[in-house]
Amino acid sequence: MEKKYTLRDIAQLANVSFKTVSRVINNETGVRKETKEKVLRVLKETNYTMNYYAKGLSQNKTFQILVVSDIDRDNYPVQRTSIIINNIIKEANNEKYKVVLVNNLDELESNYMGVLEKGYYDGMIVLNSPRNNALLEEVEKLGVPVIVSGKNDKFTYVGTDHETGAYLAANYLFKSGMSDIHLLLDNPNWPTHDEKIKGFHKAFLDNHIPFEPNRIITDLSNSTDVFQYVEKHFKNDTLPNGLIISSDFSALGAIKAINKYQIPCPDKVSVIGFGNMPICTEVFPELTSVEQDFERIGQILVQKLVKKLAGEQTTSYKIKTELVVRKSTL
Structure with a gap:
């Protein structure tokens, strides 16, 4: 099986930095002619294929979004939350984004703030965020747009009426x-x-x-x-x-x-x-x-985030409800 090379492999083979390789791929200035030629030669010799991450470099995107779940506090995690997450993943795939799932806000704070700061994720979706969460404000200060499900006074949200x-x-x-x-x-x-x-x-x-x-x-x-x-x-x-x-x-x-x-x-x-x-x-x-x-909530959460990432104005969205009458009422 032919080896699939990563950008870090290319950097090592060309004896240059990872950042230099990304500059060459992005056709940026500031790279010496001989260095650029060397990197391009290695790219050709390794038959390097552009992946989502490499493509994202040229657009200043990683094509990855972080989804903070509430599944560990949900008494019935195979139901509501899982339906939303499954539809987030489907819609994200349609938009060429990959999803990384985090169990809760505590895990986000402990393990992910550093990588958010380094720009590894383009945006974040938070399910059922408590009101006025200060941690999410810190995330947005890092330049990472946030969309939440449920209801929130400080962030764009998607939820039920x-x-x-x-x-x-x-x-x-x-x-x-x-x-x-x-x-x-x-x-x-x-x-x-x-x-x-x-x-x-x-x-x-x-x-x-x-x-x-x-x-x-x-x-x-x-x-x-x-x-x-x-x-x-x-x-x-x-x-x-x-x-x-x-x-x-x-x-x-x-x-x-x-x-x-x-x-x-x-x-x-x-x-x-x-x-x-x-x-x-x-x-x-x-x-x-x-x-x-819940299916539509998952879809619209991604759609709102993608619009926000494109620099478009986004507003919160409430999905209309109806009463489904069965035998537990007259």
Whole structure:
């Protein structure tokens, strides 16, 4: 098999620096004629083939992007986050970019700030960044554009219209005759939850129903927490007749409690999740859910970053939602 030479191999064979080889390939000035001829001779003798990295040198690009995942904090990593990442990779390949995946922001800070500073990556995508993250500001100061998923006040973002989604869910329950509706969230500091709260509150106003802050329950971070919430309120005979839950997977806790205690659903309690993941049709009763198009989120994240890398103006983008009604609601 014919050996594939790298730019560093070329530099070693020509007895010049890596930077000199890149200058020759880029046809830059400042290289002596005899040195340039020597490098070109080695390139020809080795039958050197330009790769993405070499091509990128001539355009001041590496054609690599860094994607910071939240997969290690996601309770169900094979679902939402993986769908987004898979579609980031597909869209990046279409744009001739390679993707390097980082597990979380801690790993980014520990292991990647140096290589970002050296220009090894053209841009960065961060999934579900916490609000106003100072580390991401440092990244942009290094000249590396950042796009985030979810919601963020300081960076261009791509995400779901959570405000409309929560409004659609609450309004549907009100129109179905429910009056005691609660919104169950995990970490209230995530900016997308602010959007859910706005939409939830607006539905109360539009339906002329008094709103009380205790209708919003926070820090229910997984399905176990939601199961315990439903179990407690069922035993105390204080269970609301409508539950809107921040994710489909957390909503599985409500479905589990409904089945364990044989709570009539949707007659006694209606349940709505967020995401519209495939699991919604694999449970009983099938789960009504707010649609989140995770495939499109992945695609648009890359498209926005590519535009930013081309020097174009970019704006944040919210994907419209719709309510997919199933048997967990009337």
